[in-house]
Structures are given as C-alpha cells and as structure tokens.
Amino acid sequence: MVDQSVQGSVRGTLLRGGTSRGLYVTPDRLPPAGERRDEILVELFGTPDPLQIDGIGGGNSHTSKVMIVDESDRPDADIEYTFGQVGIENATVDWSGNCGNLTSGVGVFALLSGLAGAENPETELCLYNTNTDTYVDQVVPITDGEPAVHGEYHVDGIPGTGARIDSYFRDPGGSVTGQLLPTGERRETVTVDGEDYPVSIVDVANPNVFLRARDLGLDGTELPDELDDPDLLDRLELIRGAACERLGLVDDRRNAVDERPAIPQIALVSDPQSFGTVSGGRVDDDDIDITSRIVTTGTPHHSYATTGAMCLAAATRLDGTIPAEFVRGTDGPDVTIGHPKGTITIGVETATRAGETTVERVRVGRTARLLVDGRLFYRHVPG
Structure with missing residues (x-):
C-alpha cells in the first residue's frame, strides 16, 4: 500500500486526442479551482522540468494538458469541460484557453465514464467549454456500445488510422477576448x-x-x-x-x-x-x-x-x-x-x-483513444 502521508493520488484517465495526449478527470477527483489544484497538477505532470521525467508529462506542450469533464446542468449541453495547459519549465497551469485536439477526446471520456450514454452507430453530444464560453457539437462513432477505436481516418502526426470524430465549434469568434478581431484591426x-x-x-x-x-x-x-x-x-x-x-x-x-x-x-x-x-x-x-x-x-x-x-x-x-x-x-x-x-x-x-464577415462554425476531424485508466500518484502537497 502507498503511504498517503507521503504520496497522494488522483483517479484519472490518459487519452490521446488528435495529436495531443492529456489527463482527463472528473471534478470530484481534484480540489476546487485554486492554488492547491494547480499545485497537485504541477506535481502530477513532473513540472518544472524540461523532460517532466518525474511525472506524466512528456516534456512538450502537446503532452502536458488536463481536461476536467463533467455532466452539464445547462439545458443546451450534455457535457461541460475545462482545459488546463500545464507548464513544463514553469510551475504554472494556464486555464485561459481551449485545446482542439483534446476536445476530440471529451466525448470518448464522457462515454467511458458513464457521464453520457452511447447510441449505435454514433453518439451526438453537445459540449460546453467553460474556458471560452463556447459550444461544440461532437459526433463519436460507436462499436458494441463503446467509442470506436478502429477506422479508416488518418491524422498526420498519428501512426495508422482510427475512427473519425467530428467536432463542430459553434460561433468560435472572440472565444477569449470577446472579439473576432480583438484590437479592431486586421493587420x-x-x-x-x-x-x-x-x-x-x-x-x-x-x-x-x-x-x-x-x-x-x-x-x-x-x-x-x-x-x-x-x-x-x-x-x-x-x-x-x-x-x-x-x-x-x-x-x-x-x-x-x-x-x-x-x-x-x-x-x-x-x-x-x-x-x-x-x-x-x-x-x-x-x-x-x-x-x-x-x-x-x-x-x-x-x-x-x-x-x-x-x-x-x-x-x-x-x-x-x-x-x-x-x-x-x-x-x-x-x-x-x-x-x-x-x-x-x-x-x-x-x-x-x-x-462584416463573421465565423459561424469551424469543423475538425480527429481520432482519440484510451491509453491508461487508474490511479496517478504525486508527491504529497502540504495543505
């Protein structure tokens, strides 16, 4: 048994979404938003260290990410999620934006975790991203009641092929700043x-x-x-x-x-x-x-x-x-x-x-796959 006074643990899932890999958790597995939550995530990922050798990070931005996923109480969304970009050489977690690659894994995680029910041959979900106050319509292919893994869709940067997950980002302009052209200038x-x-x-x-x-x-x-x-x-x-x-x-x-x-x-x-x-x-x-x-x-x-x-x-x-x-x-x-x-x-x-030109919707096709599910350990963070 692990001495919990020395090491803490988080029950979580590692998923590869698009050309990124990240930790997916439900909010009850972490402390509420704030300094302690960030400290635990920094420890889990092995930051600060350019190799992140003492954690689950991979030493680069596309493998040092976290998604917090839950059922949504919004009448127009099934699932809501919050994205965090964990620093590598700086002990920080940036919660200000979204990740398109890992968004492709949100539906997969929600279905595997029982946050949503699967419907054959594909499940349509409406996702709400809390970081950017935007909605994503997602279509997840299903095989035998679970998110499909095998398929013919290839993503450059990922070996082989997989099942295509389409994500449609609604009204994505001004996601962080509130303006499509934040300064009012095109150049x-x-x-x-x-x-x-x-x-x-x-x-x-x-x-x-x-x-x-x-x-x-x-x-x-x-x-x-x-x-x-x-x-x-x-x-x-x-x-x-x-x-x-x-x-x-x-x-x-x-x-x-x-x-x-x-x-x-x-x-x-x-x-x-x-x-x-x-x-x-x-x-x-x-x-x-x-x-x-x-x-x-x-x-x-x-x-x-x-x-x-x-x-x-x-x-x-x-x-x-x-x-x-x-x-x-x-x-x-x-x-x-x-x-x-x-x-x-x-x-x-x-x-x-x-x-004026407005952006109504953008679409991207990705693949996603479950890699690890279980307890992830971090050195005890006092508090």
Missing part, C-alpha cells in the same frame, strides 16, 4: 527591440498572433528542430508578449511567459510550399492552401495545434489579414494547412452581417 505592427513586425491578431477558438515567416528571415518550411533556436524563440516570445500587452492580458510583455504562457498562440505563415516532413514524408504545394508553423508555450509544435489551425483557417477568410495574403483561393469551406508532420484540413462556415 497592425508590434515593435520589439526597435524592429517592427506586421502581425494579425485573430481570436477564433483561441487567440492567435500571425506573422510572415520571411519577416523573421525564414522561408516557412522549417521543421521543429530548425525552429528550436533560443534567439528565435526569445524573439517570438517577445512578439507574443507584446500582443498579450496590447490585448490587456498582461501589464508587461516580459511577464507573459509566466502569466499567459499558452494564450495567445503565435504562428508563422507563408505561401503553399512543398517540403519534407519530420517523419520522412513529403507535402506537395498543390495539396495545401497555406503553409504554417506554430509555437505553443515557447515550443515549436511537432505538428499543429488544432485551435491554432481553426483560427488560421478562419483568418484566411478575413480580407486584409496576413493569412489572407498567403492563402490560395477561398472557394469552398475547407482550408488545408501544411505543417511539420503533414496537413490538417479545417472546415470554415462564414456569413456577412452588417457588412
């Missing part, structure tokens, strides 16, 4: 160390800062190892911090890395280009609409953050933004983005209201 300039950088700040699913790859001396097809340069990442963090400051998320841009490490995300965009992927494959420029690389919590993403992809796809439909400058064509709802591990396709539904 503006931030200054860092005397250098001016044109950027577009757009808030769809999560706020993102978009800038041209070439404005940082890059061609836009660099892979994560090539982007993992301290000087470059410091410069990107200063640009992101300046955007945080402009959005009123922090008082001082230098504090963004601690106070707002996950939101906004920052991404480099360029024309559709052919390039080799990290897994040895190849993306043909004819098969994509735009090329992009995204940095999350100071780390070049191994593929692409799903909320970032949703925001980028929507931004290509907003004339005057930097993504709209590079996208090839705007016919049809789908936008295919080239990223380090291949491509991701996002469906975007827009409308024109009072002469």
